[in-house]
Amino acid sequence: MPRKSAINxxxxxxxxxxxxxxxxxxxxxxxxPDEVIAEHAAQAVYKYATALGLYEGEWRGFKAFMASKNLLKSYRNEMGPLRSAVIHLVRLRMTGADDEQLRNAIESLSFDLEIKKLLKEYFGVQ
Incomplete structure (x- = not known):
């Protein structure tokens, strides 16, 4: 068993x-006051952790979506840039981007048309 776990x-x-x-x-x-500063710092860490959980959840959801379409093995070499793209799109959606902005962001990505179509379908953009 490793000395340091992922949790630690x-x-x-x-x-x-x-x-x-x-x-x-x-x-x-x-x-x-120190109590106010500590409270603000704790709230900031909580918001950061929540955002990380959301990003990871969306990425896992998109991977499962790709697997359901039998495309996971086909694009194995592009998983790193694809993960970054999914996180970018989630951030856009969190900041209140509408469908047009998401569509433009997806179209500007340098992936195959099939991947862009999957991204549009996953994020509900026509």
């Missing part, structure tokens, strides 16, 4: 992020 590494990353945000806020607002 993730916990350390979030603690490091929390401390970085805490120190940044303390430097910007030196007169603010």
């Amino acid at each position: 590494r993730g916990t350390a990353k979030f603690q490091k992020l929390y401390l970085r945000i805490l120190n940044t806020v303390k430097a910007q607002f030196p007169n603010a």
Whole structure:
């Protein structure tokens, strides 16, 4: 069994992020109470973790969608850039992008037409 599990590494990353945000806020607002600064830092880490979970969930959903269409093995070599594209589209959707903006973002990607068609179908863009 490995000495450091994935959970421990993730916990350390979030603690490091929390401390970085805490120190940044303390430097910007030196007169603010410590409880308020700690609360804001904790909320920021929570929002970051929630976003990471959403991105990972959408990526896994898209991979399952590709597998259901029997295209997962065909595009195995493009999974890295495809994951980045899916996360980019999710971020666009989170910021309130409409269907036209999502369609334009998908069309600007440099993937095969079949992948673009899958992305449009997955994100509900005609």
